[in-house]
Structures are given as C-alpha cells and as structure tokens.
Amino acid sequence: MGKSKRRDYCLNDMKCYWFIFCKDDLLLQHNEYGYAVPCSDTPPVKLAEWHTLINLPIMDGCQCKAVRVDAPIINLDGFEMVGLRASFDVLPKEYYDMAGKAAELLYWDASSKFCGVCGGPMKFHTDISKRCTNCGKEVWPQLATAIIVRVERGDEILMVRARNFRGAYYGLVAGFVETGETLEQCVEREVWEETHIKVKNIRYFGSQPWPYPCGLMVAFVADYAGGELRRDASELSDARWVNRNNMPDIPGRASIARQLIDDWLES
Numbered sequence: 001m002g003k004s005k006r007r008d009y010c011l012n013d014m015k016c017y018w019f020i021f022c023k024d025d026l027l028l029q030h031n032e033y034g035y036a037v038p039c040s041d042t043p044p045v046k047l048a049e050w051h052t053l054i055n056l057p058i059m060d061g062c063q064c065k066a067v068r069v070d071a072p073i074i075n076l077d078g079f080e081m082v083g084l085r086a087s088f089d090v091l092p093k094e095y096y097d098m099a100g101k102a103a104e105l106l107y108w109d110a111s112s113k114f115c116g117v118c119g120g121p122m123k124f125h126t127d128i129s130k131r132c133t134n135c136g137k138e139v140w141p142q143l144a145t146a147i148i149v150r151v152e153r154g155d156e157i158l159m160v161r162a163r164n165f166r167g168a169y170y171g172l173v174a175g176f177v178e179t180g181e182t183l184e185q186c187v188e189r190e191v192w193e194e195t196h197i198k199v200k201n202i203r204y205f206g207s208q209p210w211p212y213p214c215g216l217m218v219a220f221v222a223d224y225a226g227g228e229l230r231r232d233a234s235e236l237s238d239a240r241w242v243n244r245n246n247m248p249d250i251p252g253r254a255s256i257a258r259q260l261i262d263d264w265l266e267s
C-alpha cells in the first residue's frame with residue numbers, strides 16, 4: 001500500500017466525494033495510485049431514504065458528503081473498507097483530515113438525536129448545528145480536549161505505557177482537560193497524577209484533531225522540575241525515562257505523540 005499522491009479527481013462540479021462509514025471503517029476505491037475517496041455524482045452504494053447525509057466543506061471544488069451505513073460493504077468491485085486510522089497511511093493528508101471530520105460529525109449526529117433539555121427530536125439547523133424541534137435548544141458538535149506532553153530531563157524524555165494502549169508501544173503523558181482548568185494546569189496535573197513528576201517551562205508545540213471519536217489533542221513540551229518517578233498503576237503499566245539509545249516502540253505516524261517524539265529525536 002503506497003501513499004497516494006494528492007491530485008484532482010474531479011472535473012465535474014456535479015460530482016461529490018462520498019465518505020461512507022460503517023462503524024470506524026471508510027469505503028475507499030482502488031485507483032492507479034492506491035486508494036482514493038470515491039467521487040461520483042451518485043453514491044457508489046445504494047442508500048436508503050432514512051440515511052442521514054451530512055454536508056462537509058468543499059474540497060478540490062467538489063462537494064463532500066458523509067453517511068453511515070449499518071453493514072460493511074463487501075464484494076463491491078474496486079472498493080474496499082479501510083479503518084480510519086489505517087487510511088492515514090494510504091490517503092493524502094487533506095483527504096484523511098476530511099475523513100476524520102466526517103467521522104466526528106457522524107458520531108455527533110448519532111449521539112445527538114434527542115434534546116438534552118426536553119427530550120424532543122433534534123433536527124439539523126445548519127451543517128454543523130442542530131435545533132430541538134420542541135424547545136428550540138441549539139447544539140453544536142462537542143470536542144473532548146486533551147493535552148499531551150513531552151517532558152524533558154537532560155537528554156531523556158518521560159515515556160509511559162498506558163493500560164488502554166492497544167499495541168506494545170510507549171507514548172507520552174496525556175489526559176483530558178477538566179472543566180475550569182487551563183491547558184497548562186492540565187499538563188501539570190496530568191504529569192503529576194500519572195508519574196509524580198513536577199514540570200516547568202511548559203511550551204505549546206501544536207494541535208491535532210483526533211477523531212476517535214471527537215478529540216482535540218493539544219501538544220506541549222515541558223522541562224523536569226523535580227520529583228521521583230512513581231507511576232499511577234491504575235492508568236499506566238509502565239513509566240520510564242528514555243534516551244535515544246534505549247527507545248521503546250513508539251506510536252504510529254498519524255498521532256501528534258509521534259510528531260513530539262520525532263521532533264525530539266531529530267533535535
């Protein structure tokens with residue numbers, strides 16, 4: 001599977017990119033470059049009337065639409081369902097990003113069918129908002145904001161292995177921002193709670209949408225300020241200081257965790 005080169009697939013503005021999901025899998029079409037998001041005037045599979053089509057922004061001069069189907073699409077010649085995470089390796093970045101946005105909006109649509117205030121049915125008001133048909137309450141997609149931080153001590157960084165990691169790799173301290181907390185306070189709290197390490201000189205690194213299912217990762221770099229490493233055993237199966245000569249397995253390229261680690265390895 002090679003990474004496709006970005007190119008314009010559409011010559012006709014009647015055409016539309018179809019982001020068709022079943023659970024976390026996205027329908028992709030085989031082409032000469034590898035994989036592409038299907039682009040055609042009608043969807044590549046038959047959709048029922050009750051399928052909700054969600055409008056996405058225009059990309060390459062083409063409409064983009066997202067839809068969720070109940071059963072995986074198999075035996076459709078020239079097409080294949082690919083996990084959203086795996087699609088990072090085969091789609092141009094712009095298309096992967098749009099697929100992530102599609103997945104987030106589909107998740108939001110499925111989890112906001114009824115009003116949280118009165119229980120009335122919610123209806124799309126704009127492409128990114130819904131309104132209660134009974135009391136008029138308006139809602140927008142919610143983001144779960146999380147921080148991730150590379151803590152540095154001399155030529156070492158702090159790496160952890162979370163109990164909920166699927167693979168055998170090590171990542172960086174991360175956690176969800178709590179209500180009423182600044183991002184920097186969250187960095188200090190998460191590092192302290194997970195490893196009993198104090199940090200200082202917290203610097204912004206970058207951010208990344210994390211559509212699993214509706215996250216925003218905000219990445220930081222910080223310096224060790226004190227404390228003896230003692231992991232929170234309920235969250236972490238391991239925590240350690242590593243240098244360039246004893247690196248464990250690290251996360252895949254799609255994550256900002258990997259960007260934080262690569263940035264340090266290259267520095």
Ligand SMILES: [Zn+2]
Nearest residue numbers: 115118132135
């Ligand atoms: Zn309501």
